[in-house]
Amino acid sequence: MKTLNAIIAILSATEKHEFIQFLQQKNRRGDTKNTQLFKLLINGKHTDLDKKIYGKRNKNAFHALSKRLQDSLIDFVASKSFASETSEELEIMKLLLAARIFFEHKQYKIGFKIVSKAEKKALELDLYSILNEIYHTKIQYAHHHTTEALSEIIEASEKNSVLFIKEQQLNMAYATIKSKLKIQGDKSINQIIIESFAFFNIQIDDTLTYKSLFQLMNITATAAKLQSDYHTVSPFMLEAYAIITQKSDMAEKHLFYHLEILNLMALTSFRNKNFEDSKRFTQKLASKMETRFSQRFQEKHILLHALNSNYTKSPKEAITALNSFKGDSLHVDLTLVMCLFQQKKYQEAYKIIKNFSHTDSYYEKQAGWIWVLKKAIIEILVLIELDKLDMVLLKLQRFKRNFTVPLKNVGEQRVLKFIELISAYYENPKTVNSEDFKAKVEESFDWIGPAREDIFVMSFYAWLKAKMEGRDTYEVTLELAHR
Numbered sequence: 001m002k003t004l005n006a007i008i009a010i011l012s013a014t015e016k017h018e019f020i021q022f023l024q025q026k027n028r029r030g031d032t033k034n035t036q037l038f039k040l041l042i043n044g045k046h047t048d049l050d051k052k053i054y055g056k057r058n059k060n061a062f063h064a065l066s067k068r069l070q071d072s073l074i075d076f077v078a079s080k081s082f083a084s085e086t087s088e089e090l091e092i093m094k095l096l097l098a099a100r101i102f103f104e105h106k107q108y109k110i111g112f113k114i115v116s117k118a119e120k121k122a123l124e125l126d127l128y129s130i131l132n133e134i135y136h137t138k139i140q141y142a143h144h145h146t147t148e149a150l151s152e153i154i155e156a157s158e159k160n161s162v163l164f165i166k167e168q169q170l171n172m173a174y175a176t177i178k179s180k181l182k183i184q185g186d187k188s189i190n191q192i193i194i195e196s197f198a199f200f201n202i203q204i205d206d207t208l209t210y211k212s213l214f215q216l217m218n219i220t221a222t223a224a225k226l227q228s229d230y231h232t233v234s235p236f237m238l239e240a241y242a243i244i245t246q247k248s249d250m251a252e253k254h255l256f257y258h259l260e261i262l263n264l265m266a267l268t269s270f271r272n273k274n275f276e277d278s279k280r281f282t283q284k285l286a287s288k289m290e291t292r293f294s295q296r297f298q299e300k301h302i303l304l305h306a307l308n309s310n311y312t313k314s315p316k317e318a319i320t321a322l323n324s325f326k327g328d329s330l331h332v333d334l335t336l337v338m339c340l341f342q343q344k345k346y347q348e349a350y351k352i353i354k355n356f357s358h359t360d361s362y363y364e365k366q367a368g369w370i371w372v373l374k375k376a377i378i379e380i381l382v383l384i385e386l387d388k389l390d391m392v393l394l395k396l397q398r399f400k401r402n403f404t405v406p407l408k409n410v411g412e413q414r415v416l417k418f419i420e421l422i423s424a425y426y427e428n429p430k431t432v433n434s435e436d437f438k439a440k441v442e443e444s445f446d447w448i449g450p451a452r453e454d455i456f457v458m459s460f461y462a463w464l465k466a467k468m469e470g471r472d473t474y475e476v477t478l479e480l481a482h483r
Contacts, residue, residue, distance in 0.1 A: 013327035
């Protein structure tokens with residue numbers, strides 16, 4: 001069951017819906033138990049599943065059903081992959097396999113014609129690992145080639161090997177950075193990235209493939225997310241994107257990675273409060289995704305559009321955009337809660353929060369630890385505004401119990417100090433206007449300047465600052481975001 005749940009966790013809301021259709025087409029005997037099991041799992045049901053499906057205990061039948069569902073999920077994921085970016089790679093592999101078959105049957109002219117076609121396609125897509133196989137095959141049968149010299153094939157193979165090794169080094173650096181982020185210690189994100197690149201002798205230049213550049217930008221953005229520090233990694237992102245712009249002729253061939261890169265750039269710009277740049281990248285994403293990946297990137301586009309609208313004085317547009325999303329998305333829901341909260345629509349925000357009925361562990365698997373943290377903070381603020389005393393105290397106790405150690409481990413004591421301050425405010429709201437309280441706020445936070453400060457950190461602080469100054473939360477939020 002662990003494997004089954006792990007596979008389900010990687011599916012988007014749209015993909016879950018598509019998988020149900022996939023199962024319905026596959027069920028030839030009218031047996032819908034696999035669909036029933038899948039629906040139970042995606043709705044968070046994990047106990048007594050055999051009784052729910054068969055009406056009684058039947059572990060053997062349930063085990064077989066789980067195995068069939070797991071196989072179907074693997075088949076579905078593989079089919080989705082082949083249907084998107086990897087379809088071209090699959091086509092090249094088919095060509096290489098066909099060429100080898102012709103070589104084995106001594107049809108050398110046809111074999112070389114096909115393998116050359118595979119080579120041309122692989123070169124266009126920078127598929128160095130597949131090119132290794134292609135050159136291995138060409139060298140093996142080079143003595144049967146009438147026009148291309150062995151020395152030319154060897155030269156091309158050696159050139160490709162250099163690029164392949166470089167790509168491998170980047171993959172190893174990518175894995176090393178991810179591993180070190182888990183045990184970060186006293187090292188900054190910047191240090192970890194620089195040291196990993198230096199160890200594997202990696203230079204950010206135009207020899208990096210589209211996929212490699214995306215991996216580089218993705219791990220950099222992931223690192224930034226963990227510490228709410230997009231300002232530090234911004235130079236890496238800009239340098240990598242500058243190389244991407246030099247490869248503009250490759251954008252359509254690598255459309256999926258190109259869209260992911262546009263999303264990362266839009267998000268990084270937003271988190272650094274460069275709203276105009278973020279809007280520009282978001283518009284590019286919208287225009288490019290319509291061709292093949294409209295459904296896959298719809299959630300990301302709506303989130304970016306809504307966030308930029310909300311922080312550029314168009315909160316109604318943001319709320320409308322978020323409400324227009326038809327699928328299930330925890331990120332969309334939580335962003336909507338934030339927008340409603342800033343517009344003092346506390347009951348509407350709380351109604352959405354009450355739908356988050358699963359455990360923190362479940363949501364961490366679905367949306368990540370940062371999502372769970374933000375959800376816990378915004379829930380406390382909404383409950384304070386609704387003056388639900390018992391629930392506020394309960395949530396504050398639970399927050400301290402669940403988040404104190406993890407936050408200290410990632411060096412985010414500011415969040416804990418923020419929780420202490422809002423606890424003090426809720427216990428005695430009148431003290432928030434006192435000089436003592438204001439001094440305590442200044443002493444509690446290590447401010448890093450408006451340019452470096454993360455926009456979401458600012459947004460939470462804006463609520464407290466608004467209380468201290470007797471002003472509107474949204475007004476203060478915009479003031480801080482545009483300093």
